[in-house]
Amino acid sequence: MPLADFLTSTLGKLEVQYHQMGEAIDPPIRAKLGNRKFFRHEQQSDVLLCYLKGVKFVSTLNAAVILFRHGYAQEVGALCRMADDFFFEIMFFVKPLGENAPSKDQQRMFDDFFREEFENPDDPLGTGIDRDNVPRRKINAAFGQIAKDELNPHDAQHTASTVHKALSGYVHGAYPHIMEMYGGNPAYFHMSGMLGTPRIIEWEDQLITYVY
Known part of the structure; x- marks a missing residue:
């Protein structure tokens, strides 16, 4: 079975499990916001928060596999950074x-997490609500404490921070990451996916790790 098909099948099973878990949570209702x-x-x-972060995690990895099929390794990296965020935020709780x-x-x-984006959705430009994000270093530090029975807290925190920073380059378009798009004979920037390049082989291993 091709790797992408295997990952899709595995994520499909995980999605089924999430639907089953969702049966233990009261479904949302239609609430009026503005008009x-x-x-x-x-x-x-906190249970609902973790469940919804997990829903987003599965959706993100499904999207990553679709992009992987078409050779968009850089964009897979950006989605894996998102998946990392969701995972560590779940661990935080x-x-x-x-x-x-x-x-x-x-x-x-x-x-x-539960704060609305706007006080009045009918007036988004005039009623935006500021976010109060917890710094990533604090979330990584909490992961170090939670994993202390398996890993040295400092090593766990350092590993999480290093991976986060490395993958952030795909999100923000850092120079070293963009230059990964260059190659071939003759060399050029691969802007329509990177099928047939060494980057695809590298991201095969990465995606296996994330789905696992």
Whole structure:
């Protein structure tokens, strides 16, 4: 079976499991915001947050496999950075980091996640709401503490930070990352995918790791 087909099949099974988990969560209802209605949950919880981050994680990896099939290795890298974010944000809520209660940063991320983008969706330019993101270093530090039974906390935090920074180059278009698009005989910038280049082989291993 081709690798992309195997990854698609594996993610399909994971998607089925997520639909099954979703049966334990109250479905969203149509809530009025401004003059329109949007799907929103009546009850917010850390369980719901983690579930929804997982939904986004599976969707992102499905998109990454589609791009991989067409040779868009750079864009796969950007989506893997997103997937990393979702994974570590889920891990951030695995257990309370305060004294038998969520830490201030956990509560901060919780509030920010469920915050609406606009006070009034009918007036997006005039009612935007500022985000209050928890710094990535704090999330990585929390992962180090959660994984301390398996990894040295410093090593776990350092590894998470290094991978995050490396993949960020695909998101922001850093020079070294853009230059990965150049090659061939004669050499040129591959702007319609990178099928047939060494980058595809490299990202085969990366995608296996992320889906695993």
